Amino acid sequence: MDLEKKFAECGVPLGKKPDEDKLPYIHVVKGQEPYKKKYFAPMREVDKPKDGIHSDIWNISEVIFEERPYVHWGPTPDEARAIKVKENKFLYDKRTTQSEAVKKLIRPGINLGVAGFVNTRCPFSIVWTIVKEALCNKTIQATDMTLSFQSQSLCVEWLLGAMMLDNSRVSVKRVELSWQAFEVIGSGPMWTHCVQGGLIEVDDYTNYGASSRFKAAAMGIPFIPIRDSGGADFEVTNRGVMTKCPFTGRNIYLLPACHPDVAIAHVTAADMYGNCRIFGQTLTCQEILEASVAGIVTCEELISNDAIRNYPNLTIIPFLHVHAVIPQKYGGYPGAVWGYHWFDMDFLREWRATGLELRKKGDIGPLKAYYEKYFYNCDTWEDFLAVVGYKRLANVRNLDMGQRVILD
């Protein structure tokens, strides 16, 4: 682990601390061997199923799987903490534009944590900007990325679609996830295409598994015990470990913390320092932001720090985990944002139809036309919204039916 390198490339403004060369709180084991696949190697030798860990799951299903050594797919817990400790932690104006934020923080090889849930309050405008800057403007390279999230839809599809068009500008190497599709509309065509084609490495968890990995990271602990995944094939394929509880003696499944390099989220309201309020389902946004080294947040409303201090209980994500704040109306379109708008199902269907042309017929033409229409021909997210048109935006706004939010 080269901490100096991590400090240099993390994109987070770091302060000078008097004793920064010493960093006594970091313990680095140089040249540590990565785990072999953990529990079942010894268990199979011992072959004592009685009070041991249940490991006989290979025979229950037809799972076919190649073991892989354990490696962190992003910063280690110690690296993430070291950067947080060294960081500038005072209140300063973090307002910027999406292009600037993306140019500053997105770089090849990062682990990108995507907040939101399926189509709900997902950071669509930030993902759009990443694709726009990387694919169209060629100002950044969003290559070799690892995506981490619980459940997503179009955000991830847009990134995978961009990879299909030009993988020298946008590419996804690995995905650690729970779920990727469009709920009632159906499967995600690019996701299916990429995984079935062996183009990306995947690591599956349950929604709670994925969420709790961010939670562990947010808590500053290296792993978290959970009650699911054990006994199912997650135990074989994912990077968790079955162990015995030292207190009850019962088996329990441990998942490693997940620290993204950059987390992106769309929230209801934020102040210029990055204190965020979220109304409606808070999803895993807090955990993902707090787990991440750097955080980019778009908000429907920019509110004052005074308003934040009126109801400090309403702050879901504190300023310490946010590094760029961008007020962006409809930043969660075509998903749903509580109090602002509902889903645009037709827009999501349009993508699915486009993606299926590539997946089923191998025709990349419609995909190119889609990116031409919604990315190349639009300079900003506002231009994108103009292409979508006022009628549709007004319609989805009405479908929200006035859910309540507190902004003062």
Place this chain on the structure above:
Amino acid sequence: MATKKVKAGPFEMICLTGARCLEDKTVVFVGTGLPMLASLFAQRTWAPNCNLIFEGGSLGPILWMGLPLSVGDIRAGTRANMVKGLCAVFEGQQRGWSDYAFIGGAEIDKYGNINSTCFGPYQKPKVRFPGSGGAGAMAANSDRIIQILALEKRRFRDKVYYITSLGFGDGTPDYRWKAGAHGRGPYRVITDVALFGYDVGKTNRMMLLEYHPDLSVEQIQDRCELELLISPDVKPMPLPTDEQLNLMVTEVDPEHWFLGKMVED
């Protein structure tokens, strides 16, 4: 629409049969799609005090805006007793909140283990599905699991390609305990033409309880690759009444995402 009569198609059957498995005064952790239909229908009929949990983070909402199209949908959070995030509701579930989990999947084996991940090798699958979502956690932690699948030979198999949502594991009595999971395990399997339970505590294998009156027990077995146990009390399943069908299309799914698509001439 008003003049035409709705036909009881597969979704209407699933909606009614699923709802029949739910009791009033319980808490149900609801998955996306068909489970929502059944729970909403139960809530509008015999289980008005059946509180729902949606994994987006809502506990006990009143679904006045219509059928939620996602478990994180605004519609799944309206007028709720509590709205937080995924961790909050899943942790509550580990703590013992939910009596039933209502989940779907792509294929199921005789011990109620469900696959919703992939067909074929995990790393380069023949068919890749969306993934677990909340189902894996719901199956491990709710007291009982109600499962919804379409009855097809390729879905009711002896062994599945991947176990995403744990059922009875290998059928041994302590499998779930050793796996670290909570809950008693699978309870009912809802399909469009049959209702299954399990031989709980003995073989833990899937057992036919009710069959569609248009079909015979043998025809149901023919539609499964796995070998079914047949309950000694096996009987034909009730079909939705006109009143129930009317409720389905006017209140449960008025936008016809699933229901009311088939009408009689």
